[in-house]
Amino acid sequence: MTSLASPESTPTAALVIIGNEILSGRTQDSNAQVLAQRLGALGIPLREIRVVPDDQAAIVAAVNTLRARETYVFTTGGIGPTHDDITAASIAAAFDRPLIRHPEAVRIMTAHYGDALNGARLKMAETPEGATLIDNPVSAAPGFRVENVFVLAGVPAIMRAMFESLASDLTGGPPILSRAVTAAVREGQVAASLAAIQARWPQVDIGSYPWARGGALGTTLVARGTDRAVLEAVVTDLVAMIEDLGYAATILESGAA
Amino acid sequence: MTSLASPESTPTAALVIIGNEILSGRTQDSNAQVLAQRLGALGIPLREIRVVPDDQAAIVAAVNTLRARETYVFTTGGIGPTHDDITAASIAAAFDRPLIRHPEAVRIMTAHYGDALNGARLKMAETPEGATLIDNPVSAAPGFRVENVFVLAGVPAIMRAMFESLASDLTGGPPILSRAVTAAVREGQVAASLAAIQARWPQVDIGSYPWARGGALGTTLVARGTDRAVLEAVVTDLVAMIEDLGYAATILESGAA
Numbered sequence: 001m002t003s004l005a006s007p008e009s010t011p012t013a014a015l016v017i018i019g020n021e022i023l024s025g026r027t028q029d030s031n032a033q034v035l036a037q038r039l040g041a042l043g044i045p046l047r048e049i050r051v052v053p054d055d056q057a058a059i060v061a062a063v064n065t066l067r068a069r070e071t072y073v074f075t076t077g078g079i080g081p082t083h084d085d086i087t088a089a090s091i092a093a094a095f096d097r098p099l100i101r102h103p104e105a106v107r108i109m110t111a112h113y114g115d116a117l118n119g120a121r122l123k124m125a126e127t128p129e130g131a132t133l134i135d136n137p138v139s140a141a142p143g144f145r146v147e148n149v150f151v152l153a154g155v156p157a158i159m160r161a162m163f164e165s166l167a168s169d170l171t172g173g174p175p176i177l178s179r180a181v182t183a184a185v186r187e188g189q190v191a192a193s194l195a196a197i198q199a200r201w202p203q204v205d206i207g208s209y210p211w212a213r214g215g216a217l218g219t220t221l222v223a224r225g226t227d228r229a230v231l232e233a234v235v236t237d238l239v240a241m242i243e244d245l246g247y248a249a250t251i252l253e254s255g256a257a
Numbered sequence: 258m259t260s261l262a263s264p265e266s267t268p269t270a271a272l273v274i275i276g277n278e279i280l281s282g283r284t285q286d287s288n289a290q291v292l293a294q295r296l297g298a299l300g301i302p303l304r305e306i307r308v309v310p311d312d313q314a315a316i317v318a319a320v321n322t323l324r325a326r327e328t329y330v331f332t333t334g335g336i337g338p339t340h341d342d343i344t345a346a347s348i349a350a351a352f353d354r355p356l357i358r359h360p361e362a363v364r365i366m367t368a369h370y371g372d373a374l375n376g377a378r379l380k381m382a383e384t385p386e387g388a389t390l391i392d393n394p395v396s397a398a399p400g401f402r403v404e405n406v407f408v409l410a411g412v413p414a415i416m417r418a419m420f421e422s423l424a425s426d427l428t429g430g431p432p433i434l435s436r437a438v439t440a441a442v443r444e445g446q447v448a449a450s451l452a453a454i455q456a457r458w459p460q461v462d463i464g465s466y467p468w469a470r471g472g473a474l475g476t477t478l479v480a481r482g483t484d485r486a487v488l489e490a491v492v493t494d495l496v497a498m499i500e501d502l503g504y505a506a507t508i509l510e511s512g513a514a
Binding site for chain 1: 274278280281282283285286287289290291292293294297302303304305306308309310311315340342370373375376377378380412433435445446447448451452455462463464466467469479481
């Protein structure tokens with residue numbers, strides 16, 4: 001179901017995660033989930049995530065495809081001082097702009113590092129020409145924005161702080177709300193009735209997720225949409241469906257998600 | 258660095274994660290890390306991960322782009338009985354093949370469900386014409402393969418079991434090994450020397466990852482490649498570099514990664 005992002009007026013987002021450490025399996029990404037939740041609360045559904053290697057051609061291809069298609073593109077990773085940090089140069093290439101030392105970033109880095117500022121650290125002051133800086137309250141080295149692309153750090157605490165620095169610059173739609181209902185019923189038992197409920201509420205995205213816990217099997221049904229009253233009505237339908245099958249339904253949550 | 262995947266003869270892989278629940282931030286994906294590690298051990302580096310919504314056009318576009326480019330493509334998610342499970346139909350569309358009820362899958366589902374087999378559950382026996390089944394020792398409903406695309410469940414325990422069912426069908430290269438060295442040194446202090454070490458060992462992929470723990474800051478350097486002796490030599494260089502700067506180096510690991 002893609003109903004949430006269907007209206008032409010709804011802003012959307014994509015995320016490009018830059019990092020061999022994710023593709024090798026060494027590191028478990030956690031930035032995607034944090035960004036997805038924050039963007040959902042801002043009414044900007046995340047439409048795609050791509051994880052690409054530390055390779056300029058791969059980064060350029062992903063960013064150029066997604067920035068043409070979505071309202072906002074976020075990147076995480078690859079903005080440090082070492083040889084494998086090639087995001088700034090890759091974004092410059094994607095926009096066909098020169099990579100420059102951003103004067104304000106140089107000032108920030110000089111103030112932060114003092115005598116310890118060296119060539120490698122000055123690399124963290126490089127941005128594509130015309131970029132706007134994104135504040136980094138954790139470790140000084142800024143992120144940056146070029147048009148609709150926001151370049152963030154990969155370290156989770158810094159990524160989150162940078163996102164909060166820029167969030168007020170984003171234009172969101174109505175917050176995406178969710179309700180969830182769970183029961184010890186199997187997906188295969190509810191599927192037909194559930195499809196009928198989804199058809200009745202096309203403006204809501206209903207997902208079905210089987211679970212197994214301690215030998216018990218069940219299903220969690222998640223309804224997502226922007227209208228609280230409609231979500232309540234969907235929950236009522238879901239509970240009735242489950243109870244009609246002779247199972248107990250538990251309503252799990254209400255809120256942004 | 259993309260050295261690991263550069264030789265034309267090296268098999269590569271991509272992963273397409275199908276699921277609104279990942280894009281909404283409700284669910285943290287764990288399948289990517291498991292697959293990345295298993296594929297690395299089999300000598301099949303994972304080159305890209307895409308997370309796409311439960312939307313046929315998005316699934317078709319991702320699968321068709323990646324199957325033309327990589328040796329193997331794996332998909333996870335969307336093969337259950339409910340309305341939001343559209344992976345089989347989407348893969349059929351990607352290959353321009355009809356979606357059929359696979360006779361062997363029908364037999365498996367009939368044996369498993371008996372009288373509880375219904376139309377929704379029979380949906381889990383649908384595959385593109387000409388698909389080969391992938392065994393599901395956990396919950397019966399099979400995955401399937403079409404050419405170089407392997408369609409797996411999203412539930413982690415089932416995904417892992419399906420992967421082990423198919424692993425012997427994959428042609429891998431030499432296993433990708435990793436060594437890691439960590440020290441309480443900052444990335445900005447090692448960057449120049451590290452770039453020189455990377456230049457000296459182009460057949461190894463050296464990544465640099467800053468860390469912060471309990472107020473201390475440091476860097477972990479990870480070398481990945483297929484030649485154990487070369488990795489040892491790189492580790493020796495990394496340790497010498499760190500000690501020359503007056504820090505203690507700790508070698509973290511050896512093995513597949």
